[in-house]
Amino acid sequence: MTIQWFPGHMAKARRQVTEKLKFVDIIFELVDARIPSSSRNPMIDEIIQHKPRIVLLNKEDMADPIRTKEWIRYFQSINIHTIPINSKSGDGLAKISKLAKEILAEKFDKMRAKGVKPRAIRAMVVGIPNSGKSTLINRLAKKNIAKTGNTPGVTKAQQWIKVGKEIELLDTPGILWPKFEDQEVGYKLALTGAIKDTILNLQDIAVFALRFLEKEYPERLKEQYGFEQIPEEIVEIFDVIGAKRGCLMGGGIIDYDKTAEAIIRDIRGEKLGKLTFERPQVAESE
Numbered sequence: 001m002t003i004q005w006f007p008g009h010m011a012k013a014r015r016q017v018t019e020k021l022k023f024v025d026i027i028f029e030l031v032d033a034r035i036p037s038s039s040r041n042p043m044i045d046e047i048i049q050h051k052p053r054i055v056l057l058n059k060e061d062m063a064d065p066i067r068t069k070e071w072i073r074y075f076q077s078i079n080i081h082t083i084p085i086n087s088k089s090g091d092g093l094a095k096i097s098k099l100a101k102e103i104l105a106e107k108f109d110k111m112r113a114k115g116v117k118p119r120a121i122r123a124m125v126v127g128i129p130n131s132g133k134s135t136l137i138n139r140l141a142k143k144n145i146a147k148t149g150n151t152p153g154v155t156k157a158q159q160w161i162k163v164g165k166e167i168e169l170l171d172t173p174g175i176l177w178p179k180f181e182d183q184e185v186g187y188k189l190a191l192t193g194a195i196k197d198t199i200l201n202l203q204d205i206a207v208f209a210l211r212f213l214e215k216e217y218p219e220r221l222k223e224q225y226g227f228e229q230i231p232e233e234i235v236e237i238f239d240v241i242g243a244k245r246g247c248l249m250g251g252g253i254i255d256y257d258k259t260a261e262a263i264i265r266d267i268r269g270e271k272l273g274k275l276t277f278e279r280p281q282v283a284e285s286e
């Protein structure tokens, strides 16, 4: 499902997250490890206020490990806790409870000191569409989806999922809108599947992708499409790839739309390896 983010929808999404905020101790902010800046909601700090949070760099299995390390260092430098995870395989997920406990130790100690009955840490997942929220929640819940039902003292029914003994997770994630900063952000969101590519021109997305690969991963581009030298003209790059992939119209003419689609499919299908589309410097200068 692709959500059209009109101002009314944004306001509603924000309201839904804000309403649930008061029920939780900590936020798990899910971002795509391939675009850790572009996949963050632009108003997230304002929305979650001072609620503790952990940024989860999801789909780390598809991201460039060197860049992931850079991103972790970057988030550390701005005092944001970060864990790279793969929600599909479960890699890294065990670290989440451990870190959440550490972050909330003081709050829970104080509660205990006041004689409040010990309880599990309450958390919720937030993230933009397709960031992997459902996959993460299902994975954390494993098979023992023991919904705890209504929480006493909470007027509105909230469904909680038990994650081990120590965490209770809201069963529905908070969906927030992605950035709409500029076209480049749009291309990155399209390449990672966060927005439908029909919103943007396929050839534009592919041109952006090729220019990016040429700059950041030229060897992989050469290897995947058999270039000895990457041609200077974008149309020549398209011609070679189109011919190689059989993206032709009648009379042997290269079909550029099909070629663009093939390029995008290759990137999404990891044919060009693990890719990260942005570096922390970009985020820092924002």
Ligand SMILES: Nc1nc2c(ncn2[C@@H]2O[C@H](COP(=O)(O)OP(=O)(O)OP(=O)(O)O)[C@@H](O)[C@H]2O)c(=O)[nH]1
Pocket: 001, 058, 059, 060, 061, 062, 085, 086, 087, 088, 089, 127, 128, 129, 130, 131, 132, 133, 134, 135, 136, 175
């Ligand atoms: N490779 C990989 N794929 C993942 C990972 N997490 C999620 N996915 C895939 O990403 C896609 C989106 O995952 P969902 O869990 O549906 O994302 P969501 O955030 O709930 O999406 P919306 O319902 O649109 O808000 C699915 O195809 C998942 O299989 C991961 O860590 N690694």
